[in-house]
Amino acid sequence: MAEDTQFKAWQVSEQDGEFRGEEVTRKVADLPEHDVLIKVHYSSLNYKDALSASGNRAVTREYPHTPGIDAFGDVVSSADDRIKVGQHVIVTGYDLGMNTDGGFGEYIRVPAAWCVPMPDGWDGLKAMTYGTAGLTAGLCVSKILMAGAKPEQGKVAVTGATGAVGSVCVELLAGLGFDVVAISGKADQQSLLNELGAQEVVGRETLTPGNRPLLKPAYANAIDTVGGAPLAELLKQIQPGGSVACCGLVAGAQLETTVLPFILRGVNLLGVDSVEIPLEDKVAVWEMLSGEWACPVTEQHRRTIGRAELAGSLSSFLKGESVGKVVLDHSL
Ligand SMILES: NC(=O)c1ccc[n+]([C@@H]2O[C@H](COP(=O)([O-])OP(=O)(O)OC[C@H]3O[C@@H](n4cnc5c(N)ncnc54)[C@H](OP(=O)(O)O)[C@@H]3O)[C@@H](O)[C@H]2O)c1
Structure with missing residues (x-):
């Protein structure tokens, strides 16, 4: 493909200290020099995209920038034998959408090592219905299962339950037979x-910070997508030997706790990263999501938007108002 080929992208730029996203026309030649050029059909919206779009320098150092930590598309050119022209691929995480032009543009150029071949018989809209959020939910569920979580042990709590990660966690765990309490x-x-x-379904106030180091155990296991003070309270309410997978920070990056849940109840706090893990670990979860871990309710409630609706949808993430999964369709 000619390097002067033009495409549309939603680009964030800084003007007088304010960050604003708008549709612009870019050239393929402007994309970073990597091995695989991909025509992007769908992306997916995530909390991290909202941070990038609002000028958070911990996510994106330099602007103007095209966010989008997720992308599904067709390979247009490839200088790496592992990835073939015409192949359908999923790209999530690594540096995509952070400091590498992301899926909110119609083209991305990325290292071959970031590309997951599309699972057989799946389609791009479904893949991006899950996106990084679904991948993360799958990793959280895998972590507590590997730590020994079983439905017969008792209730499993999910915080941030209506969010992109939380909602998929609820459906995955319920599908596996767990008694899920959505917080x-x-x-x-x-x-x-x-x-x-x-x-x-219980309100967030159930995790209001208090002074007691331990509370009556309410949950056998949990998945926490919010971090901060609610995670500290949740740890106090886990049964002996239970596990909590933790992946998010919307309620704060600081975790103030005592060691008591860990040393008196043997609670496991399990960290989950979906971004920098080896590609084969991502492939394993994508295979599950495209098969026995499919989430029909999540797919049915997916909202699909065009680039013109990105600004509004991203700002609802920062206000904690977003519900479920939102997919960006570049054809709209
Ligand atoms: N570790 C990783 O690899 C990884 C991957 C993906 C995402 N994440 C992180 O996971 C978190 C969730 O991401 P997401 O895409 O699911 O975001 P999201 O769709 O905005 O969901 C977050 C949910 O948390 C709840 N919430 C928001 N503000 C809150 C607050 N101040 N206190 C308590 N609860 C609050 C809300 O749900 P309710 O209204 O239902 O309570 C909200 O919908 C983010 O921090 C994101 O960066 C990490």
Whole structure:
């Protein structure tokens, strides 16, 4: 493909200290020099995209920048034998959308080592319905299962339950037979959470910070997507020997806890990273999501938007108002 080929991208730039995204026309030649050029059909919206779009320098150092940590598309050219022209690929994480032009543009150019071949019989819209959030949910579930979590041990809690990661966690765990308690700040989303499979929905106030180092155990295991003070409270409510997978920081990056849940109850705190893990670990979760871990309710409630709606949808992530999965369709 000619390097002067033009394409549309949603680009964030800094103007007088304010960050603003808008549709621009870019050239393939402007993309970074990597081995695989991909025509992007779909991307997926994530909290990290909202941080990048709002000028968070811990995510994106330099602007103007095209965010989008997820992409699905067709390979247009490849200088690496592992990835063939015409192949359908998923790219999530690594540096995509952070300091490498991301999936909010119609083309990306990335290292071959970032490309996951599309699982057989799947389609791009479905893949991006999960995106990084679904991959992370799958990794969180895998972590607690590997630590020995079983449905018969008792309830499993999910925080940030209506969010992109949390909602997939609820549906995955319910599908595996767990009795899921969805912890959410959105009382009006009870019916969606029940439809996803939550047996119980409780308010965020159940994790209001208190002074007691331990509380009556309420959950056998948990997946936490919010971090901060709610995670510290959750750890106090886990049964002896239980596990908590932790992946997010929307409620804060600081974790103030005592060692008591760990040394008196043997609670396991399991960190989850979906970004820099080896490609084969990502492939394993994508295979599950495209097969026996498929989440039909998540797929049914997916919202699909065009580039013109990105600004509004991203700002709802920062306000904690986003619900479920939002896919960017470049054809809209
Ligand atoms: N480790 C990794 O590899 C990885 C990968 C993906 C995402 N993440 C992180 O996981 C987190 C969730 O991502 P996401 O894409 O699911 O975001 P999201 O869609 O915005 O979901 C976050 C949810 O958390 C709840 N929430 C928001 N603000 C809160 C607050 N101040 N206190 C308590 N709860 C709050 C809300 O759910 P309710 O209203 O239902 O409570 C919100 O919908 C983010 O921090 C993201 O950076 C990490």
